[in-house]
Amino acid sequence: MDNNFDVVLIAKVIPTLLQYLPVTFEILIFSILFGIVLGLVLAILKLLHIPILKHIITIYISYIRGTPILVQLFLVFYGIPALLKLIHIDVTRMDAMYFVIITYTLSNTAAFAEIFRAAILTVDRGQMEAAYSVGLSGTQAFMRIVFPQAIRVAFPNIANTMISSLKDTSLAFSIGVMDMVGRGETLIASTTRAFEIYVALSIVYYVIVIILEKIFTFNERYFNRYMPKELASH
Amino acid sequence: MTIDASFIVEALREISKVIPLTLFMTITPVLLGIVIGIIVAFARIKQIKIVTSILNFYVSFFRGTPIIMHIMLVYFGLPIVVDVVASTFNLTIQSTSIPILFFVILALTLSAGAYASEIIRSGILSVPKGQLEAAYAIGLTFTQAMRRFILPQAFGQSIPNFTNVFIGFLHATSLAFFLSIKELTGVANIVASVNLKFLESFIAVGLIYWGISVTAEWISHRIEKRVTAYSKGGF
Incomplete structure (x- = not known):
């Protein structure tokens, strides 16, 4: 040579x-979409201060942020078949693509949960009170008043997470995608x-x-x- | 396959032996990266024409590509450069004699430099311009003002970001596994293949990374409290 x-x-x-490239985008888009939905759910659950659940979510986020995505990939790749084997479902022949999407979804969920939690906290409490005073319900006030303001604050961080997630997809090949x-x-x-x-x-x-x-x-x-x-x- | 809990403990013992190597592979690039970052950040703030555009490209390229690409580019690219240089100047250096660890650390350093320069730049820019003017007004030079007023404040504000870089590069060292370096992930993989216990080994290595990350965050939180103590009553 x-x-x-x-x-x-x-x-x-x-x-x-x-x-x-479509394969990369497939991983990215699915993991971002699932990640945003699950992340928002976790953020709200954490803000509701439900005793044990709150701690579980905190530990989950800390673990995902504290381990390399490569290790997470291997854990999902070897862990999910082992878990499912306990209930007699054989997934050893499942396409590696699913494991990759699951891993990146788990990872993005933790990132988005933190982003949404921080963003929701930046919205002034008075906004919620004002919404109640004009007769909105809790859900309405959150969906129409608080969330649109939070998303504005969260957007730059969401964008950064998407970009770093795109770069992380370069490791999907390690489990054979x-x-x-x-x-x-x-x-x-x-x-x-x-x-x-x-x-x-x-x-x-x-x-x-x-x-x-x-x-x-x-x-x-x-x-x-x-x-x-x-x-x-x- | 059921999970063998006692093997996790055994794997933890085996894998934790290479924690020093992983920490070395993390701390060296981050420290060198901060040095590069300071130089790059200043050159970009001072707006030296051609240098700035080269550095802008350096920062945006390294932030815009996955770290595994940096490692592979250095690992496969540097030997080509070394061999060409060695053959033109008749040097006795051979690319095959360079240890693989060197390539990884060099790649991570270049990468860390790009990330650190952005942090330092945003840290410096976050200090109000009035601080620099005030320093000039009492007769300090640019260097003095930077060293005594701007940089201490900039660093105080940048500590959480530096922690993120540290943890990010701790995680990036796991990529050295692809060049078969025996760091945490590499050893975990060896322990896994030898004993055919993949899940247990990766649970163990996950716990080690988690432990180091949480400790780093805790230390940085303590430092941040101490460093930013002065700014309590500022407003």
């Missing part, structure tokens, strides 16, 4: 890698050109992250449209 850096190869493999990195690994095996393949992969990730960031900045402006100008600028 000669050591010349092959630029043409990079350009040649990028289209091949891009064919596997054929995503972009997985395809890259097979290309390395066939071309023996590891460096060029990783450059190509990095370019793809970098471009996607930049596009996502542009979309998020645009959306952030939309969420801030009712804010006074001097506050909206930051």
